[in-house]
Every structure is written in structure tokens, then in C-alpha cells.
Amino acid sequence: MSELILLNKPYGVICQFSDHPLHPTLKSCVPIAGVYPAGRLDTDSEGLLLLTGDGELQHRIADPRWKQPKTYWVQVEGRPREEQLQALRDGVDLGDFITQPAEVRLLPEAPALWERKPPVRFRKTVPDAWLEIIISEGKNRQVRRMTAKVGLPTLRLVRVAIGPWRLDDLQPGMLRSIEVSLADLPRPRHAKPAAPAAAGKPREPAAAKAAASAAPRFRFAKK
Incomplete structure (x- = not known):
């Protein structure tokens, strides 16, 4: 089983952990080392963003060949x-x-x-x-x-x-942690399984991990 983080990304937050001169980044609401976005969401958009430390899970969610709706x-x-x-x-x-x-x-x-x-x-x-x-x-x-x-x-x-993950009652800046099995993920009829990430870790600069670990406290939503 792999951990999947569901975040309600607030308006104006840019989808990166490294510092940005104009916008707050994910480290303002996700101070967890070793997790990275599975996909992106525009800075001026809000709502569900998925993060994980499992490279294969990140790939399965973000890769358009799997066509997660x-x-x-x-x-x-x-x-x-x-x-x-x-x-x-x-x-x-x-x-x-x-x-x-x-x-x-x-x-x-x-x-x-x-x-x-x-x-x-x-x-x-x-x-x-x-x-x-x-x-x-x-x-x-x-x-x-x-x-x-x-x-x-x-x-x-x-x-x-x-895909099967919904925002539900998460408020802006709040997180929910769930466990996910790759075997349980939807398999679209016309999608071809892609090779897992080479090192088993998501692709993100090493500096992002250090930045995330130094971020302030955050709020988890009640399960």
C-alpha cells in the first residue's frame, strides 16, 4: 500500500515546492518531506491536488495514457x-x-x-x-x-x-491521507501499462524535499 495525500489547493498557490518570487508554494500547506504532485493545477485554479512519495503511483496518476478523468x-x-x-x-x-x-x-x-x-x-x-x-x-x-x-x-x-478521489469536505489548505494499492487503481480499457519510474521516486528537485521539511504546521481534515 502507498500513501496518497489529497490537498485542497488554495487559489494563488503555485504547484511547486521551490520558492517563487510572486506566489506562495506547496510548502505553505504541505510540510511533508518526500511527497510530490501527481499532476498539476494552475495557480489561479483551486481544488483537488494529489501528492505521493511513491514514484510508480505518481506516474500512474499523472501519465495521460492512463486517462484518469x-x-x-x-x-x-x-x-x-x-x-x-x-x-x-x-x-x-x-x-x-x-x-x-x-x-x-x-x-x-x-x-x-x-x-x-x-x-x-x-x-x-x-x-x-x-x-x-x-x-x-x-x-x-x-x-x-x-x-x-x-x-x-x-x-x-x-x-x-x-479518478476515484474526490475533494468532498476538504477546505482550502487542508489535507487528507489515504492508503492506495496500485492493484486497485482503475485500468482504462484502451490504456497500456507504462513502465514504473526508474528510481521508484517521483521526479522532483532534491531542494524541494528540504524546503518541504522546513514548512509550517498544517491541518489534516477529519476522516
Whole structure:
């Protein structure tokens, strides 16, 4: 069994442990030596980020060939029309690539989330709505680019699930530790097993480990 850390990454935190001149880093909320992100989440996005010290587990989660579905709640500017939602479902031509088909639905009401700091800037004359978008890719700023392309700019983006792991009641900056067996991970029908990481450890600069061990205390969510 391997340890998997579920973090609710706050808005404005950059997904790295090494110091950054403009943004707080993961060491501000994950002072655990030897764990590294399995995938990334944009600095201006919030929600679920997975971390582990097991290189093979990190690879299985982060490698796009395993196609772990990622679920986002996305606040967009404007009132979505059905043709805009269908365009997201069909795949969007972003110029450098065409996105794979996505699962998209209009949420009937705004989800019960924590208050973002800083708050989202609204235009009083323009309505907004919340979408649930599930993709199996994870290219740079993909969801934001998708919604912008169909005329629905993203105001707020929260990742609530990666594969079988969900954010649930984790608040920003909080962690939950669980044990995971590689044998229990979902095996997509068309995915080919990839070789485990060479050294059995995630790829991260050695300085990150030292930085993480010196970070302040943190809060674990109640199981």
C-alpha cells in the first residue's frame, strides 16, 4: 500500500515546492518531506491536488495514457446555450490541438463552496453560470481555453475529483491521507501499462524535499 495525500489547493498557490518570487508554494500547506504532485493545477485554479512519495503511483496518476478523468466545477460568464455546451462535448479546436470529447452539464445552481480570496470580480450587467466539465486530458489551461473558445470565459475553476478521489469536505489548505494499492487503481480499457519510474521516486528537485521539511504546521481534515 502507498500513501496518497489529497490537498485542497488554495487559489494563488503555485504547484511547486521551490520558492517563487510572486506566489506562495506547496510548502505553505504541505510540510511533508518526500511527497510530490501527481499532476498539476494552475495557480489561479483551486481544488483537488494529489501528492505521493511513491514514484510508480505518481506516474500512474499523472501519465495521460492512463486517462484518469478530472472533474471541474467551472463558473463562466454568460448564460450558456445548448450549442455552446455541445461544442465543449464534441471537442474544441484550440489551434495547437483539438480537445477530446468532454462530459459537460449545466449545474442547476451554484455549488456550496468556500469563499474565494480574493473574490471573483463580477460584472453586474452580465449573468454567470456553473458548469461541470469532465475531461481525461490535462493540457496547460485547457478548461479555461475551452470555455473561452465557445464564448464562455471562466471566472472561477475548482477541481473536485481526479479518478476515484474526490475533494468532498476538504477546505482550502487542508489535507487528507489515504492508503492506495496500485492493484486497485482503475485500468482504462484502451490504456497500456507504462513502465514504473526508474528510481521508484517521483521526479522532483532534491531542494524541494528540504524546503518541504522546513514548512509550517498544517491541518489534516477529519476522516
